[in-house]
Amino acid sequence: MIADLLTPFHYDYLLKAIWVSALVGGACGFLSAFVTLKGWSLMGDALSHAVVPGVAVSYILGLPFVLGAFVAALLASGAMVLVRARSRIREDATIGIVFTSFFALGLVLISRFPSKVDLKMILFGNILGISGSDVIQVAAISALTLLVLGLKWRDLMLVSFDPAQARTLGLPAAWLQWLLLALLSATAVAALQAVGACLVVAMLVTPGATAYLLTDRFGRLIWLSTAMGAFTSWLGAYLSYHFNGATGGCIVVLQTLLFLVAFTFAPKHGWLAARRRVKQDWTPPLDT
């Protein structure tokens, strides 16, 4: 029994995959703090689907998948900006149209070259089974994202909270917004390998949303969401070995469990706390 549970740790490639998964989860968790507060959930979902044709083309041509994903993300963002600027269609509809188009194109490409790309892998991810060079790309993207966020999170927080203040201080506000979008695309690509296109958005939203229920300080929120992202991804990847490789499912189910716990029991913003306040006829601590 115990020997069974320890099996994954005896294989180097599995151990590596589990730790890379934790790294991806940490990067997504960190970024999810910004995604939830900026209301970019739909954007994250869109980007994770829009990169699919790029990834497919990369595999077909034997290029690093990051390259194709990057080009596809760029094209998709450009298409969204164009449709938004040149028509009266609203932003959410624009995002909906563009990301489904890209995703559909990806599906067509994949079904045309079934020997080069595995549709199941793209849709549901397979971090335990991906090749060595892909693991390196995923790890590199995640590490770079964590590094950039770690260095510039205060600037990105200011731009998210109050872009006008950022600009009056002479900070490059527009550039910082683009940086955040670029990081979002990059992590969407990395998370694609871990949990698949369908579940990327959970990695980019749930840890941040859970942490937001637990704290009122941005610094603490980042720690919590990063830690939750990394922990659930580590444990999810490990458990999925025993569940025949449904890594994405395991990770996201764990994240959802944490969310439900926070939703119910969070000391201040939880459901029970709100009920307690109603019972005690609690009034907010306001004074003039």
Next chain:
Amino acid sequence: MTEAPFDLAVEGVSVAYANGHLALRDASFHLSGGTICALVGVNGSGKSTLFKSIMGFVKPVSGHVTINGAAVKVALKRNVVAYVPQAEEVDWDFPVSVADVAMMGRYGRMNFLRIPSATDKTKVEEALRRVSMWDFRDRQIGELSGGQKKRVFLARALAQEGRVILLDEPFTGVDVKTEQAIIDLLRELRAEGCIILVSTHNLGSVPEFCDQVVLINRTVLGYGPTSEVFTEDNLSKAFGGALRHFHFEHSTVQDHDGRAIRVLTDDERPLVFGKDGHLEYKDREGREDILRQREEET
């Protein structure tokens, strides 16, 4: 902290919307510190466009704004322009504390990683104490009253050590006590040489604390000392039909001046013209000499 007097020059500024229409046409005025200047005009008269061009958010199609002779971009890099936003522009559910917001005024002076130095912390504490918000420093900003919220963002401008301070509707949602506290603070800043530009609907309070006025309606209609510019004639011109006029006859106002007064109001607090020019209608008792005192101060 008193430095050489600061100077703000808006010269022939025209700003166009994306659709090509002009939001502001050939607007010009000069201010030098210290001064508290009211920016008065109807909604859509270009007040916020003017603010945006002073903050460098919009690029004028012609004309230019200079701060101490330097272009806006250069002034922003020096952190001399501070902005106090309207309450509606702020996401009050954002997980930041009172102290966090005040610290955002210091970002431009921090290193690459924005890790606060001892000086930054001292300046934030000074700023928060000055607006009596130090005791609330760990509160999440959404848990404050309207007046407290406003004071937090004022503290941010103080921590930034801005010399040109732009305030957008600073008195909406603010209780009378806080309004007085804000006015006192602005007058201190004026004494320190700051240029304070206040966009407001609150016509009634303008003569009480603003020594200069810029009247705006898609262009600058007039600017200068309050007593010369903030007149009934000019206001009617600036507001056109948007201003409500109430004419009270002798019988209604015996207790005040013993003769006719006129009330002009654009918003909640009316502007009252009477014997000594401008009068604060509702708070007048015991403060009859306040306008004379203000005039002597400047």
